[in-house]
Structure formats: C-alpha cells, structure tokens
Amino acid sequence: MLTKRIIPCLDVKDGRVVKGVSFVALRDAGDPVEVATAYDREGADELCFLDITASHENRKTIFDVVERTAARVFMPVTVGGGVRTIEDIRALLNAGADKVSINTAAVQRPEFVKEAAQRFGTQCIVVAIDAKHDPDGTRWGVFTHGGRNATALDAVEWAKRMEDYGAGEILLTSMDQDGRQSGYDLGLTAAVSGTVSIPVIASGGVGTLEHLYQGFVSGKADAVLAASIFHFRTFTIPQAKAFLRERGVSVRIVSGEEDGR
Amino acid sequence: MIAIIDYGMGNLRSVSKAFEAVGHRAVVTRNTRVIDDASRVVLPGVGAFGDCMANLERYGLVQSIRKSVQSGKPFLGICLGLQLLFTESEEFGRHEGLGIIPGRVRRFAAGPAVKVPHMGWNQVTLRTDCPLFDGVGDGADWYFVHSYFVEPVDPSIIATTTTYGISFASSIWRDNVVACQFHPEKSQSVGLRLMRNFGGWL
Numbered sequence: 001m002l003t004k005r006i007i008p009c010l011d012v013k014d015g016r017v018v019k020g021v022s023f024v025a026l027r028d029a030g031d032p033v034e035v036a037t038a039y040d041r042e043g044a045d046e047l048c049f050l051d052i053t054a055s056h057e058n059r060k061t062i063f064d065v066v067e068r069t070a071a072r073v074f075m076p077v078t079v080g081g082g083v084r085t086i087e088d089i090r091a092l093l094n095a096g097a098d099k100v101s102i103n104t105a106a107v108q109r110p111e112f113v114k115e116a117a118q119r120f121g122t123q124c125i126v127v128a129i130d131a132k133h134d135p136d137g138t139r140w141g142v143f144t145h146g147g148r149n150a151t152a153l154d155a156v157e158w159a160k161r162m163e164d165y166g167a168g169e170i171l172l173t174s175m176d177q178d179g180r181q182s183g184y185d186l187g188l189t190a191a192v193s194g195t196v197s198i199p200v201i202a203s204g205g206v207g208t209l210e211h212l213y214q215g216f217v218s219g220k221a222d223a224v225l226a227a228s229i230f231h232f233r234t235f236t237i238p239q240a241k242a243f244l245r246e247r248g249v250s251v252r253i254v255s256g257e258e259d260g261r
Numbered sequence: 262m263i264a265i266i267d268y269g270m271g272n273l274r275s276v277s278k279a280f281e282a283v284g285h286r287a288v289v290t291r292n293t294r295v296i297d298d299a300s301r302v303v304l305p306g307v308g309a310f311g312d313c314m315a316n317l318e319r320y321g322l323v324q325s326i327r328k329s330v331q332s333g334k335p336f337l338g339i340c341l342g343l344q345l346l347f348t349e350s351e352e353f354g355r356h357e358g359l360g361i362i363p364g365r366v367r368r369f370a371a372g373p374a375v376k377v378p379h380m381g382w383n384q385v386t387l388r389t390d391c392p393l394f395d396g397v398g399d400g401a402d403w404y405f406v407h408s409y410f411v412e413p414v415d416p417s418i419i420a421t422t423t424t425y426g427i428s429f430a431s432s433i434w435r436d437n438v439v440a441c442q443f444h445p446e447k448s449q450s451v452g453l454r455l456m457r458n459f460g461g462w463l
Contacts, residue, residue: 001383001424098406120308
C-alpha cells in the first residue's frame with residue numbers, strides 16, 4: 001500500500017535557511033544541507049527547498065545547496081521558487097533535484113507546464129498553488145508572486161487544468177491558514193484532491209499532529225508539508241509517524257536496520 | 262568502474278553519489294568507449310519515454326546498451342531505464358523501446374484510490390532470490406515515482422511485485438540484467454544496500 005508522505009519544507013534565501021530552525025544536534029542550523037541531513041536521518045519521506053532568493057544573481061546558491069544535499073541525502077528532493085524556464089528545470093535536475101515546483105510561471109504562461117512535462121516527464125513537475133478564500137466564501141482564488149498578486153483563477157479549476165497540462169503533483173498552500181498553526185484548510189484540500197487524479201500535498205497552517213492527521217483523513221491529501229513544527233522540534237518526524245500509524249494512517253516507519261553504507 | 266549512461270535527461274548526480282556513498286567508483290558518461298570498457302553499466306532515467314529513446318539514438322548509445330547487456334556484465338536499469346529495455350510503451354502515443362526485454366509498458370488506470378503518477382513509498386515483495394536484494398527485507402518500503410509500469414511477456418523474470426490498484430512488476434531479473442521501477446538512489450538505506458550489492462554482483 002502506498003504510504004502517506006511527510007515532507008519538511010525549508011525556506012532558503014541566498015543559500016541559508018530562513019524562518020529559523022532550532023535543532024540542537026546541528027552545528028549550523030542555517031545550513032540547508034545540515035538540516036536536510038538531519039531530516040534524512042529521522043526518516044522524512046521527501047524534502048522540499050523553497051528558494052526565496054530575491055535577486056537573480058543569488059540563484060546559483062540554490063544549485064550549490066541542491067548539489068551538496070544530493071551528495072549526502074538519498075531521498076527525493078523538490079525545489080521551488082523562481083522556476084521560469086526549461087533551462088531552470090534542467091539546471092536544478094542536473095544539480096540533483098528530483099522534482100521542481102512551478103508557481104507564478106505557470107499562471108503567466110500555462111503552456112510552460114505542458115512543455116516542461118513533455119520534456120522531463122510529468123513526474124518531476126509539481127505545480128504549486130497559493131490559494132485564498134474569497135471574501136464571500138464561495139471559492140478559493142489563486143495568488144502569485146508569493147501571495148502578493150491576485151488572479152482571476154479559481155484554485156480548484158486551476159488545479160484540474162494543470163493536471164491536464166501535465167503536472168504530476170499539486171502543492172496546495174492555503175494563504176489563509178499559512179503561519180497560523182490552526183490546521184490546514186481542509187475544505188480547500190478536499191476540494192482539490194477530489195477533483196484531480198494526481199497527488200495533492202497539503203500545506204499551510206499545521207501546528208499539531210492532529211492537523212497532519214486531519215490533512216490526510218478530512219483533506220484527503222496524499223502528502224503533508226510542514227515547516228515550523230519540525231524545525232522548532234515541537235514534534236519530530238518519528239513522533240508524527242507514530243501518531244499517524246496509531247490512528248490507522250499508512251506511513252513508512254524507518255526501522256533501525258543496517259544502513260547500506 | 263560503473264558507467265552511468267548519460268543521455269541528457271534527469272537526475273544522474275544522485276545515482277553516482279549513491280554509488281560513491283557505498284564505496285563504488287562510478288562515472289556519468291555518454292562516451293561509448295567508456296561504457297564498453299566499464300565493468301558494470303547503469304541505465305538510469307527520468308523523463309518522457311519517447312524523448313529518452315530519441316536521445317539514446319541521437320547520442321549513438323543504443324548499440325552500447327545492447328552490447329553491455331549481451332556481454333554478460335552486470336547491468337542495472339532504474340525507473341525509465343527499466344521501461345526503455347522493453348519492446349514498446351504507450352506514453353504520449355506509441356513508442357518503440359530497446360526491445361531487449363519482450364513486453365509492454367502500460368499506464369496505470371487512474372481511479373479514486375489510484376492517483377497517477379504513483380508517487381511515494383510503497384512496499385516491495387520479493388518473488389525470487391535475486392542477489393541484489395540480499396540484506397533487504399521482504400516488504401520494505403521503496404520510493405516510486407512513475408505513471409507507467411512494465412508487463413514482461415515472460416513472468417518468470419519478475420523479481421519483485423508491488424501493489425498499486427493492481428499488482429505490477431516493480432523489478433525484473435534476467436541473467437546479468439536487473440532493472441527496477443523504484444529508485445534505489447532515493448530509497449535511503451534499503452536503496453543504498455541494493456547499490457552496494459550491485460557493485461559486488463557477479
């Protein structure tokens with residue numbers, strides 16, 4: 001049975017983790033590779049790097065982060081942020097990323113997703129959607145540029161269209177919930193997950209292990225993304241998995257078996 | 262020396278780094294002489310089937326792959342590198358593969374409980390005593406990401422199966438060829454174990 005995935009997400013700016021990480025065991029909690037290695041040891045199912053580097057010149061630092069991570073961590077890595085061209089994707093894959101996440105560029109030119117999927121395979125194209133409840137509460141609108149710009153798109157319809165264009169996965173962030181630690185937007189997650197037949201990653205708002213559980217059960221998510229609850233050691237990955245397994249969610253438990261190395 | 266065939270697609274760094282992590286020297290190459298001289302050959306793969314076949318032809322790698330398989334040296338296909346060995350695929354239309362393993366590559370039928378791609382960690386059931394799985398527990402979780410699966414004509418070459426809506430061949434083993442649908446280079450400790458086994462196989 002396919003297990004449900006838990007994905008820690010690291011915001012990376014100019015090659016350093018931002019928003020903070022407080023692992024005691026790390027020499028340098030600002031180094032994304034150190035943090036990635038720690039999550040690897042804990043049995044995270046995937047890793048996500050979000051490059052929020054402001055300037056184009058600093059883009060190359062994310063390639064260095066991905067390269068160093070790929071040399072030490074043997075698990076899937078997704079990189080998002082600033083992915084606009086086929087060349088961006090090729091460079092990230094060459095550096096060692098397995099998937100790239102496309103957000104603003106998909107809204108600006110949806111054909112880009114189609115071209116990327118045909119070129120690299122649907123499985124490595126993640127479309128990230130930042131969604132926010134309309135004031136009247138009847139739908140969720142799509143936002144771009146890190147949530148600053150509104151669009152006329154409906155999040156559920158947009159997700160379906162991106163699936164048709166070749167997206168292999170939807171990374172769905174609720175901007176209403178993000179940072180509030182009061183749980184995922186379960187209505188949004190369930191609406192998108194029930195509409196598309198590609199995997200959906202719930203993101204934005206997790207504060208407790210119960211929220212992860214609700215994301216899978218009520219939100220029908222295939223994977224959950226979380227940042228601060230893991231970064232600040234409110235909970236560890238093994239704690240999260242033990243909690244979920246006890247409640248009947250199928251998760252991968254990493255045993256103490258011999259490492260291949 | 263392990264040659265990892267580079268046909269201009271996907272993430273090859275992870276494959277070479279994983280071999281290095283378990284103490285095997287590996288080189289990423291599209292030089293046919295290097296591939297011919299290598300003691301072991303890996304055909305990795307992420308990408309679209311048709312584009313990948315076109316690239317293998319463009320770089321003149323098809324003959325090298327056939328020669329490697331026929332030479333009897335250990336050969337490992339990963340993900341698309343498994344599918345390319347087959348006769349044909351139905352990805353984005355119909356495409357001819359390398360035809361080394363008779364059989365077809367088919368798409369999963371999506372359903373409410375079967376999202377496509379099949380993405381994430383799933384259990385692998387051992388069907389043979391393929392030496393590449395030495396030290397790997399039956400039913401261990403491996404990382405998958407694919408929308409298509411292989412259907413070999415000869416079921417006796419199925420080394421492992423995995424269930425996703427249906428039971429499918431998650432790896433095959435025929436003589437010196439092992440090829441897997443999952444990604445050992447992304448499957449943490451079990452994956453590194455397989456790669457270590459490959460480096461010492463035959």
